[in-house]
Amino acid sequence: MFQSTLNKKQFNILHLAGIYIHIPYCRKACHYCDFHFSTHFDTKERMVDALIREIILRKDFFSSPIDTIYLGGGTPSVLSSEELSLIFKSIHQHYALSTTLEITLEANPDDINDDNLSLWRSLGINRLSIGCQTFDDAILIQLNRIHRANDSITAYHMARAKGFDNISIDLMFGLPTQTEQQWIADLELAMSLQPEHISAYGLTIEERTVFGNLHKSGRLTVPGEELQARYYEQMMTMLADKGYIQYEISNFCLPGYKSKHNSSYWNQEKYLGIGPSAHSFDGSNRMWNDANNMTYIKKIESGQVPYTLETLSLKDRANEYIMTALRTKEGITLQKLTEELHYPEEKLRGILPWLVQNGWIEQSSDQISLTSSGKLLADEITLKIFLN
Ligand SMILES: C[S@@+](CC[C@H](N)C(=O)[O-])C[C@H]1O[C@@H](n2cnc3c(N)ncnc32)[C@H](O)[C@@H]1O
Missing domain, CATH: 1.10.10.920 (Arc Repressor Mutant, subunit A)
Known part of the structure; x- marks a missing residue:
């Protein structure tokens, strides 16, 4: 029953090596988010220095050239031109890079302006992931987002005009007070922009967040499981109608625009995670870095990488x-x-x-x-x- 015509060598035809760099700062704390970040920027300069040290300390992680670089967060678009340039300089100095490198930057709409876009292009960033979340201003306010719907739309068009031809949009559904019509309107607007890629996540209520606390005390109402499932089904139908391929449960792309970086996580390829809370996988071990900014910085300054290692059985x-x-x-x-x-x-x-x-x-x-x-x-x- 489980015989196959494939032989073992064909299992993972495409081997990709990727670096993830975690930028643990956000201008504002979103009420749903429990990713690792701080809204205090006082350690940012020292952090960038530590990230560069970690890039150097772990330069022998790969034995093949890097195919993907992904700057995530937090909000990597808060980095200054000097900070980003230094990070890229150290990667170029210490790692062999593939000629078809995919470099993604998670950018929040409020950071997208002409100067930043020019800088990002000059550094080789060729894929933007824009955190739109929803195009409904009242819901954006509830989420504690810093931007408004029009900022996302303007940012998207600016990025296009600057020549970015691989743009992903992040959306969320099942948000507090979000009606079915509002969700459909979000999808229609997102599709009218024609991004190459859409990531869409059903809201998860995380314990250690403002939403987590409000929900626990009964002060936050969100669409129930059934409604969230309906929103998900609508999304699958609407995006398929417009030619988007659902290549992962929460990820959709036009043909040829899968995220190479994320695909390597799903295919259990090697990846190196730089920065506090970042995870790495070397083929048999998982490593996760300490998620406290100051502890991370101090340990790196002493010449060590603060990770916990687990050998996978x-x-x-x-x-x-x-x-x-x-x-x-x-x-x-x-x-x-x-x-x-x-x-x-x-x-x-x-x-x-x-x-x-x-x-x-x-x-x-x-x-x-x-x-x-x-x-x-x-x-x-x-x-x-x-x-x-
Ligand atoms: C690392 S976050 C992106 C951060 C980016 N700086 C931003 O604010 O847009 C990746 C995506 O995960 C999704 N996400 C984060 N927390 C979530 C939650 N509690 N439930 C569902 N989706 C969530 C959001 O769509 C977010 O854009």
């Missing part, structure tokens, strides 16, 4: 593969799961027919992937397939 690697691959359009390659990662075939035989009969999973030769209704239950299905 075969079971961990199988579970990680299930978790990430199931989210992608291609899904899980069964031969890789059973032969390379030693997942027991009898367990698959026990659960796969049931998942297929319920219409959640589809199987084509050696691949299993989520159907549209399966995508709504992705977490539950992942847990069913996990090894305990």
Whole structure:
């Protein structure tokens, strides 16, 4: 049943190496966000120096040229031209770079102006990920975003005019007070801009956030699970109608515009994470950097990288593969799961027919992937397939 026509060498045809750089500063704290960031910029200069030191300390991480660089956050667009230039200079000095490098910068609409766009282009940044979230001003205010809908639209057009031909837009749905009409209007506006890529996430209420506290005390109402599922289904239909490919549960692109960087996370490629809270994977170990800005800076200044290391067992690697691959359009390659990662075939035989009969999973030769209704239950299905 799980035989394949593929041979092992064909599993990961495309090997990509990527660097992620975490910029842990934001001008304002969004009420939903629990990513690592600070709104106090007093350590920024020392932080940039520490990031550069870490780039140098870990220069031997890869044995092949870098294919992708991703500056995320936090808000990397808050960096000055000098700070960004120094970071890029150190990468160029210490790493071999591929000739087809994808360099993404997460940029908030309020930081997008003519000078910054020129600088980013001159540094080789060829992909912008713009945090629009919604085009509804009242909801943007509730989210505590610093920008308004018109800022996003103007920023988008400015980036286009400056020659950025690979732009991604971040959207969120299931937001407090967001009606179905508002969500449809957001999608229509986003599609009218014709970005190459759209990432869209259903709101998750995170404990240590303003929304988390409000929700706990019953002072925040958000669309329920059923409504959020409907918003998700609408999005899948509307984006598919406009030619967007859903290549991952939350990510859509026009043909040829997958995020190479994110795809390498989902394909379990090696990646190096620089900066506080950044994660790395070297093929068998996961490392995650300390998430406290001052602790990170001090440790790096003493010549050490403050990370915790975990060597993944075969079971961990199988579970990680299930978790990430199931989210992608291609899904899980069964031969890789059973032969390379030693997942027991009898367990698959026990659960796969049931998942297929319920219409959640589809199987084509050696691949299993989520159907549209399966995508709504992705977490539950992942847990069913996990090894305990
Ligand atoms: C690292 S954040 C981007 C930060 C960027 N500086 C910004 O503010 O737009 C990546 C994306 O994750 C999404 N996100 C963050 N927290 C979320 C949450 N609690 N629920 C759903 N999506 C979330 C947002 O769409 C955000 O743009």
